[in-house]
Amino acid sequence: MTGFPDFGRDKETWYRDGFDKVYEVGWLNVFGPRLVETVGRERVLSTPAHRVEELPNGCVLLMTWPTAADFASDEARLAQARAHAHLRPDLDFETVLRTLRERSAMLAPVEPRFHPDMAPLLSRVVDRTPSHERQRTISGLNAWQPPEPEEWRPADAALPPDVDDPERALEHYGTLAEHLVALLHTKVPSVFDETPESLTDVDFYFWRENFPRSRLRENIEAHAVPAIGAYLGEVLVRNLGGRWIPRQKLEEAQVRVGSRVWLPFVRARHYMASRQALLDYSLTRLYRVAARHRP
Template sequence: MDDNLLLSFEGALAHQADFERELEPFLQALEAGAGEWMPDIVKGKRPQSYSRAAIWRILKEERGERSTSVGLYRKKWPMLDMSLRLRLPPLPSSLQIWLDVQPLSLFSKTEECWRFIEMVRSWAIHYPAPYASAHSMADRELAGFPHFGREAEVSRRDGFDKVYEVCWLNVFGSKLVESVGRERMLSTPARLVEELPNGSVLLILWPTPADFASDDARVAQARAHVHLRPDLDFDTVLRRLRARSAALVPVVPHFHPDLAPLLSRLPDTFAISERQQKIAELNVFRPPEPEEWLPAALPSDVESQERVLSSYGELSEGLVAALHIHLPSLMDATPESLTDLDFHLWRENFPERYTRELIDAHTAPAVGAYLGGILVRRLGGEWVPRKKLEESQVRVGERVWLPFLRARRYMQSRQSLLDYSLTQFFHEVERFRS
């Protein structure tokens, strides 16, 4: 996933009883400013094609005692994830907008940025906001939005009561302007500082948000911040901003070759601000060499190999039945299926989310049977069953392999899913096939 431009905005509503009248300025500004990322889907209980009539209909359908909401999306790139929520009496009436456009690189074009600015300016005039901002999602995460190191309860109580951060686009409400000092606010070194009719101030830090992490943009950001917060030290602020830029520099993946199909999926499960750090960590990750093998087979000690092998098949089929909705590829029983299973169990944190009794008695044996079945089917292996499940072997080439033992070690913890992955084990067996 690419970085996004994220706008968070909450402004006051004047005529909450009349949606169409109150939201006319909102929709006019959206339709004029959206450009390439104009929504084409609105969603309540079900998705519908974008139209104002559909928005009115959904807001009425979704109305509860204190609020109503509608989602706005796009089918195609660039992506849009947008929500409009109206808070209604007895709560203070407000309009809450969450707008997430991907990719951020869309806003490297000046004309796209100015359409966006005009849209937010219109909203800030019609729906006075104590504070609103638009900025890189990744950088917002690193900055600690929305709490900025405060306890959540304190953050909800106090809101943006001082200038904790200066974003690419900022709307400072009249109360915040007065606390800073209107003259000081209006003299902020920035690309645009504009006093709006309702007393709030629109501040644009830099021409485009797409290059927020450049050193020139960081210097401008630090200057604006310490101007609005004279208690802050310029060098300290700039050093912190540069560290955030460094954390977002793309890291080239060079994962362990056996694990690359699995590890390449992991970074996208983390917050966008953490992904480059995770790629760097995974680049140096080296799992232990597989030890679940023997140089020569233990002889089978079961009375009926056919019955035991049938039980292995039932275990494997049980795993597929339990997970095929989430992992259709399990039915194919391929090396890629093992990677899909690795990733699914890791993402769900299966070993630490479910009881040890369930895992040891059911999941681990089923995983071992499925793994062994793939060694038989894809690498020409041969089962050598044993009474003790973890001693059951699959002969491939000159070695015999212990899939049930591997599965038990694999299912010990979330980290063990990587240390003892099925993906790595398959590739190790494959190397010794001939």
Template structure:
């Protein structure tokens, strides 16, 4: 059964609920955490976890939760995961720090996809949040779109990591769809002011915390109406802020999340189509728009007439090229399995691999110039020979060696050298585009 991973969470937007509360474990972990499980089983309708994972996977049950906590327990505490593999996918990580007296519960809940949270399911999540916050005192907790949280720079909010860790959520940096303010934060703002916040739901909890839900449905957090409410509530709690400025920022964030249809240049689409998923989900639509606008330069690594071969022993030169190509295959076949096929798809896979690895930056120029680029040129030439019927025209100077395809001769070593100059050059001089251009010019 597949579990929701961090990679999966970066594919489409999720509702992310971050909760850190305290509890007394002196009477045992099981009785202390029973209210947490009670709330899940009572309110998590439609998104209840079905699996418990510690050192092994089990079907969800209370007994499975207690056994998992004990299996993973050490001198510091315990970490377990509760998951749901069917839609909506759920990942709930419980991190317990156990100590004499006051212990800490950190719960990180992600539910995907975000559109699942219409009115009824949004109420169910709010009910879980209310129950947890009433039982386990918090300083601050929130639930919101994962992508929009990234755009808000949560949890740093413009601070460096050290400052953010030191101060935490010590003032109203941002408002999210659901917010729980602990007593200390409530008093710093003013209880009456907070209780009068213009929002969908404002509720005082028995322990003095306040639950604030901005909009009835989490899935509609980015609508114009919800953003106006968000801005008004934020300015109400932070009178030092300007409403128009806050709303403008929120609208910009909404615009950044509007889906952009991929319209990549056809010569490089097999390669470019794989890049957006490598960016944070909050950046993805902007990156798609940038890649839509990208137009690679027309390949210039060709000659209308071949320079005649000037090597005395062509067999030995071809053998050396074969060694280079085989060395590349040997080095990369586990990371790029298709490299063994020597196809157009292999070239696209190599483009993606070198870009993802940021190869021209991560590795030394000496290694690239003396080994990687020549080996790649030999491999690229072999693909032209094998897949497009080309023939080698060998030169003593490797970079001048050519592959004749139809009426043109192509310079794979020159292409490989240009390709390996920078991360941008991997786009500008992609192997995928070079192959397509050679194929197109073939009679």
């Protein structure tokens, strides 16, 4: 039932009043003795419904429709609205029915048509969505288009290396990437593989955990962003034949893939800004675009 168990009331009111009235009527209901007496036993027993049965302990069982499988059909919603309006004469039948029909519309199947780059990730996002919100979520994600990655420049505009020891810089990037592996390896075993698929697994983990909001911002900036940026860069190097162009400042470090150089640490900072940013600036999306620009 929508709003169960507090039905929009604050905790103090909920604890004080309990189930003091019929806030919702579902397909199958069992009303306790106190609620039955509050509403009126005669009124409860005369509810227009498929089945109304008085139980030995004073409870009343009420079934609005014969089967649960089609609870969202218009006929079942009509029966549900009639029962609710009967038990709550203060409610307007048409308003109750309209609300129920809106809920049914939200449950109508919607065919996923996600952006191809994002489909594997968004399918998992949908799977984590509560069932009563799932179809609306699919509709929203069908309409959403991931922004074009902006963390790149043409290869002929790449910043030149400015470090004294390039090999040591590359080792540093590798160490930072290993920090992400150490952080995620139990929850995201594929992180060891450094593949495009592991990027999607990482994206989903951070989204599921709402990492940008569930962790301290200073720790994200100091540890997560460098580790994510280095890991993304290593995946570009390993899978797309990319080449690091090391810089003293991490945010200036680049990975050349074909005619573009990518800025993985800048991407990581954008990525960790919010939960929505995890989708807008996903690691998966940048990789897919980079792959298309590989010679």
